[in-house]
Amino acid sequence: QQQVKxxxxxxxxxxxxxxxxxxxxxxxxxxxxxxYQQFPGKGPALLIAIRPDVSEKKEGRFTISFNKSAKQFSLxxxxxxxxxxxxxxxxxxxxxxxxSRLTFGEGTQLTVNP
Amino acid sequence: xxxxTQSPRHKVxxxxxxxxxxxxxxxxxxxxxxxxQDPGHxxxxxxxxxxxxxxxxxxxxxxxxxxxxxxxxxxxxxxxxTSSQTSVYFCAISKGPGELFFGEGSRLTVL
Numbered sequence: 001q002q003q004v005k006x007x008x009x010x011x012x013x014x015x016x017x018x019x020x021x022x023x024x025x026x027x028x029x030x031x032x033x034x035x036y037q038q039f040p041g042k043g044p045a046l047l048i049a050i051r052p053d054v055s056e057k058k059e060g061r062f063t064i065s066f067n068k069s070a071k072q073f074s075l076x077x078x079x080x081x082x083x084x085x086x087x088x089x090x091x092x093x094x095x096x097x098x099x100s101r102l103t104f105g106e107g108t109q110l111t112v113n114p
Numbered sequence: 115x116x117x118x119t120q121s122p123r124h125k126v127x128x129x130x131x132x133x134x135x136x137x138x139x140x141x142x143x144x145x146x147x148x149x150x151q152d153p154g155h156x157x158x159x160x161x162x163x164x165x166x167x168x169x170x171x172x173x174x175x176x177x178x179x180x181x182x183x184x185x186x187x188x189x190x191x192x193x194x195x196t197s198s199q200t201s202v203y204f205c206a207i208s209k210g211p212g213e214l215f216f217g218e219g220s221r222l223t224v225l
Contacts, residue, residue: 043216044214045216046213089157102157103173105156
């Protein structure tokens with residue numbers, strides 16, 4: 001049972017456009033929500049993260065929007081570039097006592113066309 | 115560079131054979147993890163360790179065992195490999211709450 005549902009599975013965006021990836025969760029014990037970026041042949045790398053007491057976090061062109069009541073969060077990539085083409089994973093941590101045990105979404109393969 | 119080395123990076127084996135994947139870290143972190151990555155499933159936790167000789171199961175632990183006799187090494191063993199264990203395996207360390215740093219992966223093919 002996937003506790004974090006991610007959509008879409010794949011996304012094609014033109015250069016300069018906005019890429020939006022959505023995630024939804026059920027477990028209200030989740031307390032930390034990171035996003036990871038993965039390039040082919042590499043391991044996932046932490047991109048940006050948010051805690052549920054914040055509704056939005058922005059780092060450069062990347063923004064996380066968080067809706068606690070809806071149990072949803074999303075990644076927005078502004079001014080998308082071909083170099084952003086990668087697979088993106090949302091994730092959630094189930095409380096501090098779990099250390100850094102993360103539950104991941106299924107992943108979204110983003111392609112940014114030049 | 116998170117200081118994580120996985121070996122082997124690629125392996126092809128036959129059904130029923132034992133396989134051990136090694137994860138080595140150079141930064142003395144307490145928590146280490148093994149995930150597998152499969153299309154449509156994202157990354158799923160197999161086992162993790164919170165110290166030398168301290169390990170626990172993840173969500174897909176059946177058919178896998180782990181050992182951690184030294185802080186720097188975390189081994190994942192498939193006692194008798196099956197085709198369903200064909201996957202890419204990632205080791206990760208935790209540098210902070212919810213912050214994982216992954217190795218470059220070990221691609222395993224079980225024929």
